[in-house]
Amino acid sequence: MLKNDSFANVLYIDLTEKRFWIERREDLFNENIGGSGVAISLLHEECPENCDPLSPENPIIFAVGPLTGLFPLASKTVAMFKSPHTNNLGESHCGGRSAIAIRMAGYGAIVIRGRSDFPVYIAIHGNKVYFRDASALWGMRSSFTAGRIIREKEPGEGLRTIMRIGRAGEKQVSYACVTTETYRHFGRLGLGAVFGSKNLKAIIISGKRSLPVVDNKQYKRLYSDIYKVAVSTPAMKKYHDLGTPQNVLPLNELGGLPTRNLKETRFEKARELSGENFAENYLGRRIACAHCPVGCVHIAVLRDPYGDEPYFYKTSMISYDYEPIYALGFMLGLPDVPSFLKLMDKIEVLGLDVMSAGVILAWATEALERGIISIKETMGVEFKWGELDQYLKAIDLIVEQPNEFYQALARGVEYASSKYGGKDFALAFGKxxxxxxxxxxxxxxxxxxxxxxxxxxxxxxxxxxxxxxxxxxxxxxxxxxxxxxxxxxxxxxxxxxxxxxxxxxxxxxxxxxxxxxxxxxxxxxxxxxxxxxxxxxxxxxxxxxxxxxxxxxxxxxxxxxxxxxxxxxxxxxxxxxxxxxxxx
The missing domain is CATH 1.10.599.10 (Aldehyde Ferredoxin Oxidoreductase Protein, subunit A, domain 3)
Known part of the structure; x- marks a missing residue:
């Protein structure tokens, strides 16, 4: 790597002691490049064997790559930790502005240790780190509200990333996610629960740096070549036009679309939930991750009436992709786009991994259908295919965990089925x-x-x-x-x-x-x-x-x-x- 490149800097943050320091780790990056390679090496260094994933000893590691900020589509951040969901390797990737913010702040990786004795958020602005009291943000129902307050308080507008958890992370639901820039997520394997266990509500990162290259002429030529391929290849155009929901109709036709907890592989309302229908009737705008020319992030508009008042609507902008449509639409039998968007919006507000949430709700629906669980366990929620109102109630109860059944659902389908039965139709792999x-x-x-x-x-x-x-x-x-x-x-x-x-x-x-x-x-x-x-x-x-x-x-x-x-x-x-x- 280039001499004196800030990419070799690793920022260490100790939440217990409220201190930070920077170490140059050129050996680490030369051997492992960046991203996942550096993150797994740091995880071996930082995570004690057999530690409790929700203990202060479990580290949070973020790492970016040497092409971040230099070339198109090098736009992801890797988060690595021990997963509270599987009790094993936790790794999640997120787009948005997180990667470029870390790089421009002057780091190739960030390691977060310990646990704060009160709710905090971390503000990283270049080589300065601040520990802000987040007590007023803790307990807020919506992760979006917390993000908006931090945006108004902190500098770095247009350059920064804001990572934050919702109520699910605070309550340590094992598949709670971390949201960045409203529409992107560290989604799978429970990073949000690890944040919650550390009393860490959010992280904001900003910075301004110039990034060195070996040869400016070579860089410009190669950048141009990569950019042209990225915007002209049919696969990239597909992601721009319809996004991943373009998979819906082909998979449905093939009979590879998991429906109603995989009891079926075709959904009679597939066209209603297809990428084509979203684009024609609900698409509000497209956005892109930082330094990406494709713009594959599709945002739908949901107009929801305010009670019985005529002409009064709440308008929400909600992101959609194939995997959320699969998990909440086909797996639960929701019949139309507004139903999907309402359930998606609630899950986003509370900060859950949508894929895990959908599969867990599908298992619970079949378990109730088979008599493995009863209305007593569900506290009156009548899980039933296509019944939006029941699923909306269930999501709140999973997060708040008022009884043993919802505490089990908050730990995932593997755990819930081991406690109540129904493993044959509990769709989990490696938990x-x-x-x-x-x-x-x-x-x-x-x-x-x-x-x-x-x-x-x-x-x-x-x-x-x-x-x-x-x-x-x-x-x-x-x-x-x-x-x-x-x-x-x-x-x-x-x-x-x-x-x-x-x-x-x-x-x-x-x-x-x-x-x-x-x-x-x-x-x-x-x-x-x-x-x-x-x-x-x-x-x-x-x-x-x-x-x-x-x-x-x-x-x-x-x-x-x-x-x-x-x-x-x-x-x-x-x-x-x-x-x-x-x-x-």
Whole structure:
């Protein structure tokens, strides 16, 4: 890396002692690039073995990449921590302005330790850090209100990021999220609960720096080349026009759309909840993450009448993507866009991970339907497919946790089903709730073996799509394909490149762009670093008790046909054995 580049600075913050310091860690960045690579190394350094995820000992680590602020689509921040949801590796990626704010403040990574003895928010402005009393913000129902108050109080308008939690994080719901810039999130695996456990309401970061490059002419040429590819490729245009909801109709036609807790794979109201219908009738505007020319963030307008008053409406702007539409729309059988947006808005206000919330509500609906739970446990909430009002009540109760049942739902579907039964239809992989793809075996294997148990770890659904038109893969070939993709994605998430741009940032482009930032790494070296990062993540997972032998594959995925037919459990178990052999 370039000498004296502030990217090598790691900011350490101790909430217990209310102090901070900066260390230069050039060795850390030279060996691991940035992002996920640096974050997992810091997690090994900072997180004691077998620590309670909600204890002061669990660190919060943010890391960005060497291309952040230099090239388009290098716009994500990696957060790493021990997850209170899975009791294992917690990793979440977020767009918005978070990455560029950290970089412009003068850091490649931030480490937060300890626990404050009263509610605080942290204000990081360049090389100064302030611990602000957040007692007045604690207990506010809406994360949006807290963000608005901080915006009015702190400097750095237009350059800053504001990360904050809602009521769910304060109440330490294990899948509480952290919201940034209103419409972006560190969504999965419970970073919001870790914030809450530390009495940390929010973080604001701002700064102004010039970023060095090796050769200005080479930089300008390469920037222009990457920009042209980014704005002209069909995949990027797709993300701009319809966003990820363009997946709705193709998946519905294929029969890969999980519906009503995966009892079905097609939804009769799919067109109503399609990207096309959102764009034609509800789209208010598109926005982009910092330094991104695509603008894939789609915001819908919801006009909600005020009681019985004529001509009086509350107008809300609510972001939507495929995964929230899957989790709240198809999984719950909500019949129209306004119903989806109202439930989405409540979840956003309270600060929950929408994918986990939807899957948990779907499990509860089927559990009540089957008589596994009763109205006594639900406190009168009649979970029923398509019944918006009941789901709105349930979300409030999950956050407030007034009885054992809602305390269980606040810990996720794996825990709730272990307490009340219904594991066969509890859709979780590695304790993380299922993403929105029932496309074939690779999707579910990908959720199972991915370091984060996320669909974005290795995009198994893409392998399923290839199998539709090509020959099937042997168990060994499937294992190698999933692992190979995930290892390369460690490089992308260390840069930190948006995964939507993975076809723009081919290995040759990655190597060339890194040279501009002062990293001399060939393609083979990059691949080796990707492998190392992947194994470091699994080293942490094994240390914290993860085992392939205890991985649960929900029975429901074998009962409901996919586009590739019914899944073969024997085949999938064989793939897991090969994965285990490769990773051991």
């Amino acid at each position: 993380n709730e299922m993403p929105g793809y029932h496309t074939g075996p690779a999707a579910h294997l990908g959720y199972s073996i991915g370091a984060r148990h996320s669909h974005l770890d290795n995009a198994g659904y893409s392998i399923d799509q290839k199998v539709l038109t090509k020959k099937s893969l042997s168990p060994r070939e499937m294992a190698e394909a999933l692992i190979s993709e995930e290892q390369w994605r460690q490089i992308l998430s260390s840069l930190v490149i948006c995964f939507f741009a993975r076809e723009v940032y081919k290995p040759e482009i990655v190597s060339e762009s890194l040279k501009v930032a002062g990293f001399e790494l060939g393609i083979d070296e990059l691949k080796e670093i990707g492998k190392k990062i992947f194994y470091e993540k699994y080293k942490f997972k094994f240390r914290e008790g993860f085992s392939f032998d205890s991985l649960r594959l929900p029975k429901r995925i074998f009962e409901t046909p996919s586009p590739l037919g019914k899944l073969d459990e024997g085949y999938m178990r064989s793939v897991l054995e090969h994965v285990k052999e490769i990773i051991k």
